[in-house]
Amino acid sequence: MNSVYLKSRSNHPAISHALGLWIIAAMIGLYSCSSSSDPEIITDIAQESSGVETYEVTKMQFESSHMALGTMQMVPFHEVVKAKGMIDVPPENRAAVSSYFGGAVKEISLLPGQSVKKGQVLFVLENPDYVQIQQDFLEAKGQLAYLQSDYERQKNLVQDSISSQKKFLKAESDYTVTSARVASLGKKLALMNIDPNTFTLENIRTSIALRSPISGYVTEVAISQGAFLTPSQMAVSIVNTDHVHLELNVFEKDLAKIRIGQPIRFRIQEDSSKEYEAAIYLISKTIDPEERTVGIHGHLVDEKLTQRFNPGMYVEASIYTASEEKWALPNDALVEMEGNFYVLTLQNSSETGYTFVKRVVKTGLSNNDHIEILGGSGLDETTEFLIDGTFNLIKE
Structure with a gap:
């Protein structure tokens, strides 16, 4: 009923004329609202039509957001072989002290971790x-x-x-x-x-003194005062940490890539945020028949760091088997979206701010800090990129 009533009213000439004027006025109002909207919306439309996305950043925004500009740099990228192992010392830096003659322990005052000097009396036996x-x-x-x-x-x-x-x-x-x-x-x-x-x-x-054969630290005390020590029974163990090294294992399939002198970077579980440097000193000539691994002996680059490590510490290491320099950008300069990597290149700068253009780039090798840039339209070593703050702009 209502729909029919409205339709019959709309057929009246005066009413139809008034309704038409109202529609025209509404359209003018909508157009005026659209024309007075935020300039950024108009800019977005222009960007979409041209196929290029640009970003305007004022100098105040640039500085307050701690943004930074930079260019591509030649960065070394390494082929890496992963290895696991432990901190160890040479055999001559370990000592298991025992006696050739049995006897009762008359005197001993040692604790694990105690420092001892070569020739120092460790304990006294009586018989x-x-x-x-x-x-x-x-x-x-x-x-x-x-x-x-x-x-x-x-x-x-x-x-x-x-x-x-x-x-x-x-x-x-x-x-x-x-x-x-x-x-x-x-x-x-x-x-x-x-x-x-x-x-x-x-x-x-009736007593004899047993002395330390090396300088180092007591790691184990297996006797106590009054106990009888039999011949060749281990009484005290000592380790000298003046020269620690790496004992690593790599898989048989990676053996062809390993060479003496190659650099090693490793971390210990106690401080996984810190990375240390070593180098391959020896490569074992035998392969573990069960694990199919090969032993690698590495020396620290800085021997002054030996006091930071204790024998037996677990180590995760990377052996750098090959190295080549590539044009690259810092990781923070790139944003990955839907399988593509994007960067922001500087189009122009003025006293008031910067204009950046969003570009897609092809990437290659990567390391902890940089990603190789394989190519991109008009990109070279002189192109300036937003290397810090890219993610926040693109993802907004």
């Missing part, structure tokens, strides 16, 4: 059996002087045909046997840290 070795040495040494004199006398007599050959041979044999006994007992005393050249009757003792 009555030590006395017997010292006694045997002194007795054999005392007999040796007499036997040596008798041997020389018999030698002269046999030369003058005064004494028989049999007596000379007996004197020679006794002297030789006793000399060997003195020498062997002297070696035993040396293993007990007793100097046989200065040892006398007054020096006989």
Whole structure:
């Protein structure tokens, strides 16, 4: 009913005339609103029609947003082989201290982590059996002087045909046997840290001191006071960290890329934000049959950093096997959208601000800081780019 009523009214000439005037007025109003809109909207329309997107930035906006301009730079890009391993020390920098002679621990005052010097007394053992070795040495040494004199006398007599050959041979044999006994007992005393050249009757003792064979840090104490230490039982372990190195493993398939002298960059779990430098020193000649990996031995570039590392630390490393310089931009200069990479190039600048043009570029290699620029229309080493703040402009 209402629709029919309205339709019948619209057929009246006066009403139709008034309705037409109202529609024209509304259209004029809409046009005037559109023409007085924000200039940026008009600019956007012009950009879309020309196919080029530009961005206007005032100098105040540029400075307050900490934006920056820059050009492409020749940046080295590396082919990298990943490796894992640990911090270690050479075998000569490790020591497992034990005793050749069993004994009860009389004195010990060591703690793991304690620093020790080469020759420092680590602990003292006590055993009555030590006395017997010292006694045997002194007795054999005392007999040796007499036997040596008798041997020389018999030698002269046999030369003058005064004494028989049999007596000379007996004197020679006794002297030789006793000399060997003195020498062997002297070696035993040396293993007990007793100097046989200065040892006398007054020096006989029931205890011996075990000294550190290297300077370093105590890593393990396996004995306690009063315990009995058996021969060759490990008592104390020591490590010298003056020269630490990397022991890495790379997969067999990457072996052909590895060369001595190649740079290594590595991180430790305790501080993964910090990267350290090393170089390949040795490459193992054998392959682990189960893991199919090859051992890599690396030396630190800066030996002063050795105190920062402890043997056994886990390491993740990158071995730089090849390097080539490419034209590149910082990562922050590019924005990825729908599979394409975009940059903003400087079109012009004035006292009031900057105008940037959005361009698509082809990219190549990348590293932690830069991306290779393979090409783009009108882009070269003189082109200025917005290298900081690109993301905020394009994504707005």
